[in-house]
Amino acid sequence: MVLSEPGRLEPKEFSVPEAPDEGAVIEVEAASVCGTDLSLYKGTNDMGEFPMVLGHEVAGVVVDGAEETLNRWGVEVSDRVSPEPYLPCNDCEDCLQGHYHMCSEGRLYGITLSTDVDPGIWGGYGEYMYLHPKSRVHAVNDDVSPEAACLSSVVGNGVRWVSRKGQVDPGESVAIVGPGAQGLASTIVAKEAGADPLVVMGLSSDDENLHVASDIGATHTLYSDDPDAAERAKDVAGGSGFDVVIVTAPAEPAVNMAIDLVRPRGRLVQVGLLGEDATIPLNAIVSDEITLLGGRGQAGDVEKAMNVLERNAEDVARINSHTFGISEAETAINRQLPGDEFDSEIVHAVLVPDER
Incomplete structure (x- = not known):
């Protein structure tokens, strides 16, 4: 075609x-x-x-x-x-x-x-x-x-964003904002990395995606368009925020939500392309010493992704x-x-x- x-x-x-x-x-x-x-x-x-x-x-x-x-x-x-x-x-x-x-x-x-x-x-x-x-x-x-x-390269993206960029260690709290294919693949990788809690957030129209997220490793799913979404998510992480937040949703509100979610000195990996420049609260990034990382595509990450994929083939196929x-x-x-x-x-x- x-x-x-x-x-x-x-x-x-x-x-x-x-x-x-x-x-x-x-x-x-x-x-x-x-x-x-x-x-x-x-x-x-x-x-x-x-x-x-x-x-x-x-x-x-x-x-x-x-x-x-x-x-x-x-x-x-x-x-x-x-x-x-x-x-x-x-x-x-x-x-x-x-x-x-x-x-x-x-x-x-x-x-x-x-x-x-x-x-x-x-x-x-x-x-x-x-x-x-x-x-x-x-x-x-x-x-x-x-x-x-x-979906090998999609899982490869998850490996890059979760492991290489986010450097998620076992027991660290992770939030993924955006439950599309990239966010769901990142969920599988974060589960393998030992993230706990592992929260996936999406719009109220993303019910089916959030259902899949729950089945493949998310400990919690939340609606990001709920007015209390940020506070509810941070409560899951113990109140101060998440060690790592990964934004796969291509929307400015998702970026701002992520900055609100990440704890002081936490890591934020931004991968969703907005198509235009966004206005973000830079003061919060500076005052909380948030590490902001851009994530593009995979380079040298698919080798590891193939192992993740093979161990989780049924979950990956559900995407x-x-x-x-x-x-x-x-x-x-x-x-x-x-x-x-x-x-x-x-x-x-x-x-x-x-x-x-």
Whole structure:
């Protein structure tokens, strides 16, 4: 499925490379519908290179590949894999320092790689996907469902934000503001890190997401639009606030809520992109010596995430609450966007081959 321009998603056929000289081809098992996909479809995200095959949260089976590439990845034809979204150049300063998610070339599967660049199948919204030899690829165990495997990079984000940025230790209190897929994956990682209490907050319209949060590890869930939400949350944490607060909701009120929730000398990890600058109470950050950290995407975090995912595969799969065929991609997108087709029961949608 090709997004030729915002609001226009249509099927198109491509030639699948046979016996590629470099890189590999995977047969797609599943591709989840990220919030970035929604914003590209709406035209509110200027990262996209049109036309493009959407889909950067992907799992599939290797059907062909160059021997040198497969050896470097440590996989073989018929192995199940999940590629990371970022395609590093391995030459720029950020890549050489390990920050390949900030690579100067800015290449991301399903986002910045156009179908005008051969072989065109640079995303997961299709039967097959081409993987560049510089891709970072992770093997997937046979007992992990495609619905869970395609969320490897989402769990990788959780690892980065909870463990690397937030440095959550066992017994520390954690609040996650925003119960979307990123917040739920962070919940699983925080549970594994031993967070206690672990509070997930969302709007009163997020009931289904908050229900999933309770099932996968949150000790408490609260409505963030309750006028007493901050005080109720801090009461759970003992009154003074949380050791770590992670904001995955893309809204200014969520940022301000987080600053209210974090304890003096606590850590706040901001990952939800607002789309514009926000007004925040800087005096509170200074006077309470709050450590404010920005969290982008994963870089070197998916290796650990694969272990977390495998131990929690059923919980991870629950994030992908609704399944659609690839040909139903536009329906899956519209049911997650405000409008007549919106379905509040969808936590996160996943696309699978139509024959499944």
